[in-house]
Amino acid sequence: MCLGIPGKIVEITSVENKLAKVDVSGIKREVNLACIVNDEHPVESCIGDWVLVHVGFAMSRIDEEEAAKTLALLSELGEAQQELEAMQLDSSA
Amino acid sequence: MKYVDEFRDPHKAKLLISEIQRLLDQIERAKQRPLQLMEVCGGHTHTIFRYGIEKMLPEALELVHGPGCPVCVLPIGRVDDCVALAEHPHVIFTTFGDAMRVPGSKKSLLQAKAGGADVRMVYSPLDALQLARTNPAKEVIFFGLGFETTMPSTALTILQAKREGITNFSLFCNHITIIPTVKAILDSPDLRLDGFLGPGHVSMVIGNKPYEFIARHYHKPIVVAGFEPLDILQSIWMILKQIQQGRCEVENQYQRIVPEQGNSQALSAVSEVFELREFFEWRGLGSIDHSGVRIRQAYRDYDAEKKFSVPNLKIADPKSCQCGEVLKGVIKPLQCKVFGTTCTPETPLGALMVSSEGACAAYYRYGRIESMPESAPEPAPDPQPADEAVI
Numbered sequence: 001m002c003l004g005i006p007g008k009i010v011e012i013t014s015v016e017n018k019l020a021k022v023d024v025s026g027i028k029r030e031v032n033l034a035c036i037v038n039d040e041h042p043v044e045s046c047i048g049d050w051v052l053v054h055v056g057f058a059m060s061r062i063d064e065e066e067a068a069k070t071l072a073l074l075s076e077l078g079e080a081q082q083e084l085e086a087m088q089l090d091s092s093a
Numbered sequence: 094m095k096y097v098d099e100f101r102d103p104h105k106a107k108l109l110i111s112e113i114q115r116l117l118d119q120i121e122r123a124k125q126r127p128l129q130l131m132e133v134c135g136g137h138t139h140t141i142f143r144y145g146i147e148k149m150l151p152e153a154l155e156l157v158h159g160p161g162c163p164v165c166v167l168p169i170g171r172v173d174d175c176v177a178l179a180e181h182p183h184v185i186f187t188t189f190g191d192a193m194r195v196p197g198s199k200k201s202l203l204q205a206k207a208g209g210a211d212v213r214m215v216y217s218p219l220d221a222l223q224l225a226r227t228n229p230a231k232e233v234i235f236f237g238l239g240f241e242t243t244m245p246s247t248a249l250t251i252l253q254a255k256r257e258g259i260t261n262f263s264l265f266c267n268h269i270t271i272i273p274t275v276k277a278i279l280d281s282p283d284l285r286l287d288g289f290l291g292p293g294h295v296s297m298v299i300g301n302k303p304y305e306f307i308a309r310h311y312h313k314p315i316v317v318a319g320f321e322p323l324d325i326l327q328s329i330w331m332i333l334k335q336i337q338q339g340r341c342e343v344e345n346q347y348q349r350i351v352p353e354q355g356n357s358q359a360l361s362a363v364s365e366v367f368e369l370r371e372f373f374e375w376r377g378l379g380s381i382d383h384s385g386v387r388i389r390q391a392y393r394d395y396d397a398e399k400k401f402s403v404p405n406l407k408i409a410d411p412k413s414c415q416c417g418e419v420l421k422g423v424i425k426p427l428q429c430k431v432f433g434t435t436c437t438p439e440t441p442l443g444a445l446m447v448s449s450e451g452a453c454a455a456y457y458r459y460g461r462i463e464s465m466p467e468s469a470p471e472p473a474p475d476p477q478p479a480d481e482a483v484i
């Protein structure tokens with residue numbers, strides 16, 4: 001729960017609600033950007049940013065190289081898999 | 094050092110370990126007894142076991158696995174409250190997966206679900222809010238737990254619910270705060286820690302300033318650490334360097350993620366929605382002043398404790414359970430009488446055996462075999478049945 005995983009912001013889905021799609025190892029999921037945007041860095045400017053995603057929220061910007069390293073390590077450990085599965089949990093049932 | 098080769102940079106790891114040894118040789122105190130460093134965060138505990146870091150370290154250094162796994166410190170009574178909420182008719186009870194198997198006094202959430210309660214695992218509180226949107230006839234409750242890392246996510250979810258005027262969503266708030274907890278540990282008389290590995294992702298939210306009292310008033314070094322094995326080794330090295338030079342400071346090894354001031358947007362959402370509780374009950378540690386938060390009056394419509402009645406009973410841990418001593422670092426998981434016998438990851442007695450961030454589960458998965466003397470058979474379990482929880 002406290003680990004988090006890096007993802008790349010690929011699409012803004014709602015400027016008003018600060019929502020965007022991130023791509024985490026090929027899996028796309030909507031996340032909230034409220035914690036990483038401000039006047040200097042508005043929602044619209046986030047496309048292409050790498051962020052650390054925690055329970056559906058982008059919590060911190062990270063540089064691309066760092067993101068790649070962390071993802072590689074997490075997938076070696078199988079931890080990325082767990083996180084990705086959690087991201088795709090279907091709670092509708 | 095059989096795991097070192099798995100590191101991203103084994104050469105650097107070996108270098109750090111020999112530097113750690115060299116520093117230890119220069120610290121007088123370490124000659125009398127092993128130095129004890131506590132990692133506060135369950136994420137660190139997980140990495141430490143996953144990579145066998147403990148076993149690579151010199152004997153003059155011991156890691157104490159702190160209370161930083163939010164699932165592990167959940168008291169039995171709170172699990173019972175969750176079950177009671179989940180069993181309300183018309184309620185969809187949502188939770189992170191980690192909490193599903195924590196034993197309550199009668200059942201876990203997983204067992205409640207098997208018995209017909211509508212309990213659903215979600216990845217994010219936003220998914221719970223989505224359930225509220227799509228099930229207007231139901232009441233959706235999200236079980237909010239975790240330290241400052243997850244607090245902003247539930248705060249922002251409540252703010253979103255309010256903006257949209259969603260009325261069938263509420264939070265069962267069990268968030269806990271790190272600082273009073275560390276303070277309680279520092280004040281506990283049976284403890285003799287020499288330094289702390291600070292929690293990386295909590296610090297990403299709260300910054301480094303809040304730890305200053307640890308250095309200033311308790312004269313213990315603290316280094317905020319990242320989650321990779323090299324991060325942890327480097328942080329240990331930084332703590333020892335402080336001890337060797339007679340310094341006590343807050344240092345930040347995880348600068349690539351943790352800004353000095355924390356995350357202001359996250360902090361303002363948290364303080365908008367939450368306020369400190371007078372005290373909060375922890376499993377194994379008892380009641381700690383101001384260690385939890387509740388939802389402010391202005392957002393009471395989103396507070397499950399106001400919307401529904403929760404039993405809120407205080408239930409003692411099973412007598413054979415030694416989670417509290419393990420949490421404080423007084424004993425190692427293996428020394429708990431029920432470890433691996435009545436308490437296993439399949440049938441956990443204490444919450445430390447449930448989450449992968451819990452010290453007992455980590456020992457069971459990664460540490461146990463190597464920690465057992467090779468030829469000796471497993472110690473026979475005490476002929477003591479698992480005690481029923483007493484109310």
Ligand code: SF4
Pocket residue numbers: 413414415416417419426429430431432433436442443444445446453
């Ligand atoms: S073995 Fe079980 S009961 Fe003993 S401390 Fe660990 S989790 Fe608690």
